[in-house]
Amino acid sequence: MAEVRAEMVANVWKVVVKEGDAVSDGDTLVILESMKMEIPVLAEDDGVVVRLKVAEGDVIQEGDLIAVIE
Amino acid sequence: MLTESLGPVLVANRGEIARRIIRTVKRLGLRAVAVHSEADAGLPFVREADEAVLIGPAAPAQSYLDTAKVLEAARATGARAVHPGYGFLAENARFAQAVIDAGLVWVGPSPEAIDRMGDKINARNLMEAAGVPVAAGTREPATDLDLALEAARSIGYPVMVKTAGGGGGIGMSVARDESELAKAFEQASRAAARFAAGDAPAGPAILLERYIERARHVEVQILGLPGGKVVALGERDCSVQRRHQKVVEESPSPGLTPELRERMLAAAVRAGEAVGYLGAGTVECLVDADAQDFVFLEMNTRLQVEHPVTELVTGLDLVELQLRVAAGECPEVTTATAGHAIEFRVYAEDPKRFFPGPGTITVWDEPTGDGVRVDSGYAAGDTVTPFYDPLMAKLCVHAPTRTEALERARKAVASFTVEGPKNNLAFCAELLEHREFVKGDYDTGLVARMRGGRPA
Numbered sequence: 001m002a003e004v005r006a007e008m009v010a011n012v013w014k015v016v017v018k019e020g021d022a023v024s025d026g027d028t029l030v031i032l033e034s035m036k037m038e039i040p041v042l043a044e045d046d047g048v049v050v051r052l053k054v055a056e057g058d059v060i061q062e063g064d065l066i067a068v069i070e
Numbered sequence: 071m072l073t074e075s076l077g078p079v080l081v082a083n084r085g086e087i088a089r090r091i092i093r094t095v096k097r098l099g100l101r102a103v104a105v106h107s108e109a110d111a112g113l114p115f116v117r118e119a120d121e122a123v124l125i126g127p128a129a130p131a132q133s134y135l136d137t138a139k140v141l142e143a144a145r146a147t148g149a150r151a152v153h154p155g156y157g158f159l160a161e162n163a164r165f166a167q168a169v170i171d172a173g174l175v176w177v178g179p180s181p182e183a184i185d186r187m188g189d190k191i192n193a194r195n196l197m198e199a200a201g202v203p204v205a206a207g208t209r210e211p212a213t214d215l216d217l218a219l220e221a222a223r224s225i226g227y228p229v230m231v232k233t234a235g236g237g238g239g240i241g242m243s244v245a246r247d248e249s250e251l252a253k254a255f256e257q258a259s260r261a262a263a264r265f266a267a268g269d270a271p272a273g274p275a276i277l278l279e280r281y282i283e284r285a286r287h288v289e290v291q292i293l294g295l296p297g298g299k300v301v302a303l304g305e306r307d308c309s310v311q312r313r314h315q316k317v318v319e320e321s322p323s324p325g326l327t328p329e330l331r332e333r334m335l336a337a338a339v340r341a342g343e344a345v346g347y348l349g350a351g352t353v354e355c356l357v358d359a360d361a362q363d364f365v366f367l368e369m370n371t372r373l374q375v376e377h378p379v380t381e382l383v384t385g386l387d388l389v390e391l392q393l394r395v396a397a398g399e400c401p402e403v404t405t406a407t408a409g410h411a412i413e414f415r416v417y418a419e420d421p422k423r424f425f426p427g428p429g430t431i432t433v434w435d436e437p438t439g440d441g442v443r444v445d446s447g448y449a450a451g452d453t454v455t456p457f458y459d460p461l462m463a464k465l466c467v468h469a470p471t472r473t474e475a476l477e478r479a480r481k482a483v484a485s486f487t488v489e490g491p492k493n494n495l496a497f498c499a500e501l502l503e504h505r506e507f508v509k510g511d512y513d514t515g516l517v518a519r520m521r522g523g524r525p526a
Contacts, residue, residue, distance in 0.1 A: 009455075
């Protein structure tokens with residue numbers, strides 16, 4: 001199981017996956033936006049998205065949980 | 071004359087540039103009006119203005135880009151002129167026209183000049199006609215991938231892909247083959263749709279240009295005076311870039327021979343004259359340092375972030391000149407330059423990967439001293455939010471020679487303390503010890519090389 005957490009304060013611009021989706025290492029899970037920059041958050045392993053904790057438009061803080069991949 | 075015709079001046083911007091414009095407006099004896107979002111209510115530029123108007127929530131589309139709210143603030147405060155700074159509405163011809171239609175003075179070039187230069191394809195074509203060299207590229211917008219692929223085949227890879235109406239490096243990328251072009255095209259299209267203001271003039275048209283490897287990015291500051299005369303105020307070398315955004319700028323450029331400099335300044339004057347340019351503008355060029363040749367890149371019809379390096383070597387106040395020209399005056403301008411100036415953009419980002427790191431500032435201690443100028447947008451206790459660009463301050467140094475300027479910069483960077491948000495001062499210190507930068511022999515790939523990657 002791998003937890004994907006936010007590396008910075010950001011707005012959630014786009015949620016690309018949903019719970020239950022199978023993902024591969026390097027797939028984009030969500031796209032954050034901070035300071036006019038798009039920051040894709042990637043899966044770091046193959047697996048299934050068992051939890052997705054953010055929605056488009058959310059403001060998240062550094063360290064916040066974005067998703068859990070199993 | 072200036073006081074009667076221009077004040078109060080509304081500054082339609084935020085952060086360091088709003089603060090810097092307000093400083094000159096007040097020095098000239100005019101009243102300064104700030105507009106701000108909810109997120110920026112506590113920042114220095116709001117406090118330092120004579121009057122400040124809250125125009126909306128944090129999201130730029132609902133505040134700094136909302137032309138109706140900005141114009142309403144101008145009406146409510148009795149402002150007689152609008153200075154747009156850079157970014158936001160600065161290159162929005164429709165906003166400029168709306169300001170003029172409201173009976174106010176627009177501190178910038180005419181809406182027609184903004185329009186003609188705002189579309190990068192149109193600008194390229196105009197410059198080519200005026201005898202300014204341009205890179206091989208598209209003369210018509212590439213509106214779909216097939217057209218882009220076809221254009222790239224005739225231009226030859228690598229190509230630079232960008233939006234015809236974009237700015238600030240957003241949506242720009244290099245494609246070295248067809249599959250990279252497909253990716254670059256999609257990214258540029260998305261950026262075009264997303265970062266455009268609600269009523270921006272340009273559509274999602276994409277421009278392709280031959281990409282010059284190991285090029286320097288050198289731009290010429292011009293000033294168009296009433297009566298049609300255009301003067302060049304030296305150049306700025308802006309080759310230290312990450313993600314196609316400038317980090318460090320210096321003047322003069324260490325990469326030009328006197329002969330090439332003269333040719334570039336003359337071409338920039340021709341470019342300005344070709345569009346009947348009035349006020350401050352910048353002609354951006356790419357320089358092939360080995361061949362000592364250059365091509366036109368784009369023209370920015372506004373004050374530039376890095377204008378302080380020009381101010382330091384010329385002794386001029388560009389904001390004052392903008393205001394005087396907007397008021398119809400024809401100021402005396404000496405184009406002589408002295409010494410060497412360097413600007414470091416202090417961004418709220420980590421110094422390794424350059425990822426944004428907003429946060430609340432707990433310590434903010436700026437360097438001071440002879441030949442040191444800091445234009446900052448924040449102070450201790452302020453919060454750098456994720457809603458706007460990461461520029462916190464510009465640290466500028468000026469000295470008789472480049473070597474002395476580098477030494478002055480090392481001391482200034484070392485005595486600049488920012489705690490809270492991430493910041494790139496450690497990168498600035500690293501750059502100041504880097505062999506290529508110290509020698510002055512660098513190009514736009516420098517930062518990528520420092521970080522072990524290729525320019526993307």
